[in-house]
Amino acid sequence: MNKEGKHTVAVVDDHSLFAGSLEKLINSFPNFKVLFHAKNGLELKDLINEGEKLPDIILLDINMPIMNGFETAEWIMENHPKIKILALSMEDDEQTILKMLRKGAKGYLLKDIHPEILNTALNELIEKGFYHSEKVSETLLHSISPNEEGIIMDFKENELIFLQLACSEMTYKEIADVMDLSPKTIDGYRQDLFKRLKIKNRVGLVIFALKKNLIKI
Amino acid sequence: MNKEGKHTVAVVDDHSLFAGSLEKLINSFPNFKVLFHAKNGLELKDLINEGEKLPDIILLDINMPIMNGFETAEWIMENHPKIKILALSMEDDEQTILKMLRKGAKGYLLKDIHPEILNTALNELIEKGFYHSEKVSETLLHSISPNEEGIIMDFKENELIFLQLACSEMTYKEIADVMDLSPKTIDGYRQDLFKRLKIKNRVGLVIFALKKNLIKI
DNA sequence: TTATTTAAGGGGTTTTTCCCTGTTTATTTG
DNA sequence: CAAATAAACAGGGAAAAACCCCTTAAATAA
Incomplete structure (x- = not known):
């Protein structure tokens, strides 16, 4: 004032x-x-x-x-x-x-x-x-609220970056390098996301990210 | 006549x-x-x-x-x-x-x-x-003709089926089962496609298939 | 202070990826 | 027609990557 x-x-x-x-x-x-x-x-x-x-x-x-x-x-x-x-x-x-x-x-x-x-x-x-x-x-x-399948779409900063990088042809090792984190941490993100999003592998991740407009092709 | x-x-x-x-x-x-x-x-x-x-x-x-x-x-x-x-x-x-x-x-x-x-x-x-x-x-x-990157888009019957199945969350073993082929044959398709399409892994395959409208999400 | 979150490691299984070889079956072609 | 060639299919073997569970240390929030 x-x-x-x-x-x-x-x-x-x-x-x-x-x-x-x-x-x-x-x-x-x-x-x-x-x-x-x-x-x-x-x-x-x-x-x-x-x-x-x-x-x-x-x-x-x-x-x-x-x-x-x-x-x-x-x-x-x-x-x-x-x-x-x-x-x-x-x-x-x-x-x-x-x-x-x-x-x-x-x-x-x-x-x-x-x-x-x-x-x-x-x-x-x-x-x-x-x-x-x-x-x-x-x-x-x-x-933020869970959607039809009970999936919570509220991603943390690093989680989202990881998710988007995982939708490229980079290996997890390479993702760890560019994010300057341990491969073990990256693996933690991966496990957590796979569980929450109920997916089986990286292909599932790409499909999910596309459906939710988290990445564009 | x-x-x-x-x-x-x-x-x-x-x-x-x-x-x-x-x-x-x-x-x-x-x-x-x-x-x-x-x-x-x-x-x-x-x-x-x-x-x-x-x-x-x-x-x-x-x-x-x-x-x-x-x-x-x-x-x-x-x-x-x-x-x-x-x-x-x-x-x-x-x-x-x-x-x-x-x-x-x-x-x-x-x-x-x-x-x-x-x-x-x-x-x-x-x-x-x-x-x-x-x-x-x-x-x-x-x-059929090679495109900008010299990639030939003429897929054989089984190759296309494999490609589309590989864009799901199935493992190669599972794909081999549903296609009733040896996992080794499936691996052959994979290697051949990876070389021809100049991709590094399955994520690359999904992205390629989406760009070329070979799969829909 | 007790939870929670974030990052990271240990250690293991499965899957993917790669290269090279061989067999069988079509397809060309001499 | 037979011989050469190409293709589709399949195997061995192995390294790399992905995947999974469980624990821990440090920082943060409640």
Whole structure:
């Protein structure tokens, strides 16, 4: 909250044109004002470390060069956990949304923003502490809750990476190398996934991943 | 050629309604006349064995119960190789077309028949001995000739069955059982395919099969 | 402090993958 | 027609990879 009684928002987004109009839009809301703007996570870090006032909310784009939304969210939550992160992204797939929320984002918006939706999101973020659009809530419910076969589709970070690499022609040894983990750990992921997904071998894994859109061919 | 100077056609098709209008259509062509109609390969066999006059052309549907188009074509070629088979099918995938032509079909038509196309096909069958629509020719050329990576996509019967089974969660031992072949033979298919398709393991096989529409998920 | 999670190791069986050889059956071709 | 050639099928043997169960250490969360 600034001296005018408005809640402050920092915008972290690479697309300067888009970010510019976004700033004007936010400033037009009665309860909000843009505090500052950063082109990526690194710039945000610098600005905050240089003593900028802390915003109440950070509008955070996921797809940025240098320091992306995931890393940035991680840093924010570690250093300034009171700031509420509203994630912005063009991706609407379950895993991206899940990952962002796991990193600590309190809300998730797809990038084709309608002014009223952004206003609602910001207000709910202040009032309730979180905002979820119907679409995102639905996606989350669908993805985390067990499906028809009782399979829980909530993958952890490394699990998902393993799963996707296992859908390539790499051996488990090679996967262990690129993930910088022991082959034994990789084997643990494998066993756990095979049990949970009720599959018999790697072919089953590929088929599962395709059905659930976890990989594309 | 019958007494009226018309070429004779036998229709082998399960869909009696469709076959009925097909007969009328063929009889309306100046050069052709339907000799008889059979609902499946077995009926055709019986009719021919009972001494029916042999048709010049057999219009053969692939998807039939009892004795399908492939088996029927095989029998026709073994017993009456002079008869020209024109295959009819809703399937337009490369492997089905290839298989039918390998069985001896002289032409291949997709089932949404335009009267002029059928007339052309029958006439070319008599004149040239074969008929290939542009679409089928193209498909064939594309499938048999080496593609960008020099991979020859012309699979033999058993090879294709193996390939498709290998895209399931079955072990090679299980595949050998259902195909009633030695595990060593199956291993031979595997080695040959891996080399030809330039893949490293079963995951590669699944990905290849999906890209080339040899399996569906 | 007690669970839970994450990473990793021990040790074993089965499956896959590879290469090379041999037999039988078609298919060419001299 | 017989001889050469190609193909489909099958075996031996072996190394690598995949698969499976069970335990443990460290870090985290409850």
